[in-house]
Amino acid sequence: LAKCFADYNSMLYNAMNSSPSDVVYNATIIKSNSSITIIEDTSTNETIVFAPPTLSPTVENIDAAEEVHQFDADAALLLNITLICCTMLAYYVKKNKYYFLPESAVAMLVGVVIGGIARLSVTDLTLFSFSPELFFFVLLPPIIFEAGYSLEKKGFFDNIGAICLYTFGGTIISAFAVGWLTFVFAQNGLIGHVDQDNAMEALLFGALISAVDPVATLSIMGSPELQCDTLLYSLVFGESVLNDAVAIVLFKTFHKYYNSEEILDGSVIPAALFSFFTMTVLSIFVGVSLGLLVSYIYKHTSISEFPKLEASLLYLFCYLCYATAEAFGLSGIMALFFNGVVLSHYNSYNLSTTAQTTTEQFFATVAVTMETIIFLYMGLSVFTGRFQNWDIMFSLLGLLFCLIARALNIFPLSLIANCCRRKGENRISLKTQCVLWFAGLRGAIAFALSMNMPGPNSDSYASATLFICMFTTIVCGGFTENILTRFGMKQGLDNDDDAHDDFTGVENLISTESPLARRLSADLQERYRSFWHDFDDNYMKELFGGDRVPDRQAGDYELSEQNDLYDF
Numbered sequence: 001l002a003k004c005f006a007d008y009n010s011m012l013y014n015a016m017n018s019s020p021s022d023v024v025y026n027a028t029i030i031k032s033n034s035s036i037t038i039i040e041d042t043s044t045n046e047t048i049v050f051a052p053p054t055l056s057p058t059v060e061n062i063d064a065a066e067e068v069h070q071f072d073a074d075a076a077l078l079l080n081i082t083l084i085c086c087t088m089l090a091y092y093v094k095k096n097k098y099y100f101l102p103e104s105a106v107a108m109l110v111g112v113v114i115g116g117i118a119r120l121s122v123t124d125l126t127l128f129s130f131s132p133e134l135f136f137f138v139l140l141p142p143i144i145f146e147a148g149y150s151l152e153k154k155g156f157f158d159n160i161g162a163i164c165l166y167t168f169g170g171t172i173i174s175a176f177a178v179g180w181l182t183f184v185f186a187q188n189g190l191i192g193h194v195d196q197d198n199a200m201e202a203l204l205f206g207a208l209i210s211a212v213d214p215v216a217t218l219s220i221m222g223s224p225e226l227q228c229d230t231l232l233y234s235l236v237f238g239e240s241v242l243n244d245a246v247a248i249v250l251f252k253t254f255h256k257y258y259n260s261e262e263i264l265d266g267s268v269i270p271a272a273l274f275s276f277f278t279m280t281v282l283s284i285f286v287g288v289s290l291g292l293l294v295s296y297i298y299k300h301t302s303i304s305e306f307p308k309l310e311a312s313l314l315y316l317f318c319y320l321c322y323a324t325a326e327a328f329g330l331s332g333i334m335a336l337f338f339n340g341v342v343l344s345h346y347n348s349y350n351l352s353t354t355a356q357t358t359t360e361q362f363f364a365t366v367a368v369t370m371e372t373i374i375f376l377y378m379g380l381s382v383f384t385g386r387f388q389n390w391d392i393m394f395s396l397l398g399l400l401f402c403l404i405a406r407a408l409n410i411f412p413l414s415l416i417a418n419c420c421r422r423k424g425e426n427r428i429s430l431k432t433q434c435v436l437w438f439a440g441l442r443g444a445i446a447f448a449l450s451m452n453m454p455g456p457n458s459d460s461y462a463s464a465t466l467f468i469c470m471f472t473t474i475v476c477g478g479f480t481e482n483i484l485t486r487f488g489m490k491q492g493l494d495n496d497d498d499a500h501d502d503f504t505g506v507e508n509l510i511s512t513e514s515p516l517a518r519r520l521s522a523d524l525q526e527r528y529r530s531f532w533h534d535f536d537d538n539y540m541k542e543l544f545g546g547d548r549v550p551d552r553q554a555g556d557y558e559l560s561e562q563n564d565l566y567d568f
Contacts, residue, residue: 075127086110086372099481104375104443105474111379119383128384130377132451135444136332139370141322144333146367147241148340150360155234162417162428163238166436168280170239170409171210171246172273177405178398179206185397193389193460200258201454205461207254208450209402209468211247212240213443221480229489232432236439244445245334249279251449252331258454280334283325287335290321291342295544298350307354314343314351314359350545374444375473381447381466389460395467402468406440431487438483441472 089110090103118128156163183202186194195201221228221236253276294317297303303310318336325335348356414428414436421427428436442465450458450465484490540546 078127082110082114082376083369083372086376090372100478102473102477102480104371105477107372107375108379108470108473111376112382113379114376115380115383118380125384128377128380130381130384130447130451132448135374135377135448137322137326139374140333140445140448141319141336142363142366142370143374144241144244144336145318145322145340146363148337149344149363151241151341151344152234152237153341153345155230156238159231159234159238161420162235162414163242165413165417166235166239166409167242167246169413171243171250173409173413174210174402174405175203175206175247175250177206177408178209178401179203181401181404182206182398191394191397192391193394193457195455195457198258198455200254201457204251204254204258204453205398205450205465206405207247207251208446208453208461209398209442209465210243210250210405211442211445211449212243212440213445221484227490228484229432231426231428232435232489235428235432235436239436241337242334245283245331245337246280247445248333248449249283249331250276252329253279255452255454279330282328283331283334284338286325286328286330287321287338288342290317290324290335291339292346292544294343295347295350298347299543299545304350304352304355307352307358310351311355311358311362314347314355315362346541346544346546349547378444378447378466378469382470389457390463391460394460395464398464399468399471402440402442402472403437406437410437410440431489435483435487435489438476439480441476442469443473444469 086103086107089106092098093101093103093106115128118125122128179199179202182191182194182205183196183199185191186196186202221233253272256275257272294314298310303313318339321339322332322336326332351359410433414433418427447462447465447469450462453461536546
């Protein structure tokens with residue numbers, strides 16, 4: 001009707017040479033359907049018939065559709081060939097044990113080569129451009145869920161105290177350290193294309209660049225022939241799977257307070273941190289709640305009789321968790337990770353044998369494929385990103401800031417963690433801390449967040465982040481095996497001879513062998529472990545499924561003998 005009135009109004013304007021605003025709609029509808037509309041102008045008693053134009057396919061429309069289809073077909077062919085090449089190269093690297101070149105670095109380098117060729121030969125670079133929305137809603141969720149679903153829970157929960165210190169405290173320290181250094185250097189004119197008046201912009205950069213994504217390091221540490229130290233691997237893996245979610249939540253929190261006209265003062269920081277912790281807790285609640293709901297459904301239905309349906313439904317529930325958290329403004333990554341942990345602990349025992357094998361292999365396969373695509377597109381972005389402002393000084397200083405901030409959180413927080421560990425052999429040694437500092441690589445999440453940076457300097461932050469991600473992944477990831485060997489972080493190497501020499505000075509003043517610390521640790525630990533075992537066996541597993549007879553003496557239970565006062 002509005003379209004008809006607009007057409008009628010335009011006709012009257014052309015006929016009467018009057019302004020459209022002077023025309024009064026004194027019309028009533030006589031007949032209206034999908035093919036014709038008849039209205040009557042009550043002021044002139046004139047009947048007007050409006051019929052939409054018939055659209056018939058033309059040669060030009062057909063040719064355009066075929067051209068689009070051909071372009072999509074060529075794009076699909078190119079993407080598949082590229083992924084096959086990356087996968088074969090990854091196989092070649094693993095087969096020949098080229099530890100200096102991780103699989104993620106291989107995908108990046110392949111992307112750089114293809115991106116350079118595309119920049120010279122293709123005018124439309126849309127296919128080769130990194131899409132943050134595609135990353136967060138399609139590529140990232142399978143990786144995060146697989147990390148939670150296949151989590152080695154004993155090593156993770158044995159060190160949950162130190163992992164939480166690195167994840168929450170370390171990320172906050174790193175974000176503020178990098179943000180403060182960036183802002184100070186910008187105010188002194190050492191960095192260009194950075195807002196010198198609004199510190200929140202620098203804090204946003206600090207938050208996004210604090211997202212540790214050591215895929216390259218973990219791919220090396222996870223090699224069975226290297227026999228990486230179990231404590232080191234648990235700490236690196238635990239920090240990596242939680243740090244990404246914390247960095248995203250912190251970035252979203254700071255983004256809410258970003259305003260180019262508002263000066264950052266002391267009142268904004270506490271409110272932002274409170275919002276950060278609130279979002280974190282609510283995200284975990286969403287993931288755990290939906291995980292328990294799914295486990296309850298599988299436990300009390302006969303869906304296991306249909307393996308195809310139970311596997312499909314499990315995959316859909318995973319995306320439901322991620323979409324729910326994102327729809328409510330929470331962290332989908334945080335929710336999805338804990339959703340995977342809960343489903344692995346309870347629901348995996350409700351699945352049929354066929355579905356158990358299928359889901360584990362399927363999630364792992366999809367995660368590897370998505371990781372390859374992510375690193376491939378990061379390499380493509382070197383030539384297809386079209387960044388207007390690339391400041392080499394900012395990129396180099398940003399890398400230095402990351403190293404400084406990493407040191408400021410790893411070494412002090414390790415000192416705190418060691419003060420609460422009872423067993424000397426499980427202390428985080430200085431050598432382990434050095435490898436942890438070195439393993440703080442930056443990856444796809446940091447780059448994806450940089451693509452969402454607000455303000456006129458977004459290109460400068462995105463290009464600097466891409467440089468840092470590629471340097472740490474290719475260079476630092478390539479030196480991982482040498483670092484592990486030099487610091488004796490492989491099982492079977494004699495690295496206990498200087499275990500007591502690593503900790504001198506102020507750390508020796510705070511001994512964990514004092515009677516008070518030993519008594520508190522043993523008492524609190526035993527109370528919590530006993531309570532959780534009873535509650536989980538008698539109530540939770542009765543409702544949601546799970547192994548009712550865990551072999552705790554063999555150490556298979558998730559919360560076995562702890563070594564960390566925080567580890568409950």
